[in-house]
Amino acid sequence: MYSVGLFRKTMALGAAFFLLSAETPASAEDLVAHHATYVLSLAPDNKNSQITGAEGLMVYDLKNACDGWATDLKLKFVMSLESGESRDFETSQITWEAKDGSSYRYMIKNGYGGDQEDQLRGEARVDASAGGKATATADLPTRAEAKLPDGTLFPIMHTRLVLKKAAEGESFVSAEYFDGTASTEAMQASAVIGEGEKDWKGLPKAIPELAGKTSYPINLAFFLGDKADSVPDSEQVLRLYDNGVMGAFSFSLGTIKIRAVLDSLKVVPDSGC
Numbered sequence: 001m002y003s004v005g006l007f008r009k010t011m012a013l014g015a016a017f018f019l020l021s022a023e024t025p026a027s028a029e030d031l032v033a034h035h036a037t038y039v040l041s042l043a044p045d046n047k048n049s050q051i052t053g054a055e056g057l058m059v060y061d062l063k064n065a066c067d068g069w070a071t072d073l074k075l076k077f078v079m080s081l082e083s084g085e086s087r088d089f090e091t092s093q094i095t096w097e098a099k100d101g102s103s104y105r106y107m108i109k110n111g112y113g114g115d116q117e118d119q120l121r122g123e124a125r126v127d128a129s130a131g132g133k134a135t136a137t138a139d140l141p142t143r144a145e146a147k148l149p150d151g152t153l154f155p156i157m158h159t160r161l162v163l164k165k166a167a168e169g170e171s172f173v174s175a176e177y178f179d180g181t182a183s184t185e186a187m188q189a190s191a192v193i194g195e196g197e198k199d200w201k202g203l204p205k206a207i208p209e210l211a212g213k214t215s216y217p218i219n220l221a222f223f224l225g226d227k228a229d230s231v232p233d234s235e236q237v238l239r240l241y242d243n244g245v246m247g248a249f250s251f252s253l254g255t256i257k258i259r260a261v262l263d264s265l266k267v268v269p270d271s272g273c
Contacts, residue, residue: 030160031244033064033268034209040077043250043257051256053080058260062244066273068098069156077258088113089253095180097156102126104154106180124148124178136184146184149176158189159244166193166216167242182224187233192219200239203247209267215241 040056056077063070076090090111097104108120122138134148153161153175165173170193177189194217199210218240221232238249250259 030163030242031062031069031156033062033271034245035266035268036060036245036262037264038260039263040075040258040260042079043259046257048255048257050082051079052082054078054256054258056258063268064271064273065096066271068096068103071095071097071155079256095155097154099156101154101157102128104178104180108180120180120183122180122184124152124154124180126152134178136178136180136186138180138183141183144184148178148184148186152176152178152186155179159240162191162193162218163216163240163242163244165191166196166218166240177222185224188223190221190223190232194218196242200247202239203262205263207247207262207265209265210241210245210247213241213243213245215239215247 036059038058038060040054040058042051042054054077056075058073058075060074061070061072063072071093073091073093075092076088079087079089081087088111091109093106093108095104095106103123103125105123106121109117110119111117119140120138121140122136124134124136126132126134132150134150134152136146136148138144155177158175158177161175162173172190172192174188174190176186178186196214196216198212198214200215203210216239218238220236220238222234224233234252236249236251239247241247245265246262248259248261250257252258
């Protein structure tokens with residue numbers, strides 16, 4: 001999803017940040033291209049007692065590339081430990097997704113302080129001539145290829161599906177989801193959608209570009225492998241606006257829980273595509 005896009009050991013935006021189906025809108029122009037910054041802090045319900053604080057910044061761009069949506073995400077935060085030490089974490093993600101949901105490319109870099117870094121890079125495609133069969137190919141960290149479940153959605157198409165269901169008053173939606181954060185493996189993404197609210201008051205300051213917009217509280221759970229396991233591999237809690245902008249969200253890195261709140265937003269003018 002923004003990717004409601006969109007985290008396992010890294011973020012998987014969304015997002016938020018989603019194969020065409022009868023349930024997906026015919027147009028992707030319900031989303032707005034934008035540049036957003038988020039302030040990061042330790043979530044109030046963080047349960048890791050060894051972490052006494054966290055602060056950081058995330059910058060996210062969603063760009064209308066005419067035939068697709070391009071995203072560029074950069075995040076960095078520093079955690080303060082009970083021992084007095086600190087730990088850094090940073091990630092950057094660049095993706096491109098065709099507006100018809102037929103293909104997706106990604107490049108993800110994660111840094112853990114010092115020289116520790118890992119990278120993920122690959123692509124996924126849906127073959128309409130083969131009945132919508134989808135495959136994923138990764139070339140980093142190792143070369144791998146795998147089939148994806150029928151009906152797998154990429155991040156932007158998944159975000160649009162969630163927003164469509166939210167606008168229709170649905171409270172739950174589940175879909176097969178792929179964003180590259182688990183190499184060539186898809187996840188089952190389950191979204192619990194709360195009641196929409198116009199002009200949500202949860203932001204610390206007014207964002208003029210969101211005036212009059214409706215947003216929804218959404219709990220996302222991601223499951224890898226055996227779906228019989230009731231414990232999700234990762235979870236996100238977010239506030240998603242009907243134009244695809246995230247107002248706030250929280251995510252976990254192991255036992256550490258981080259909260260991000262929208263600090264500034266610039267809606268990018270229509271590119272004329």
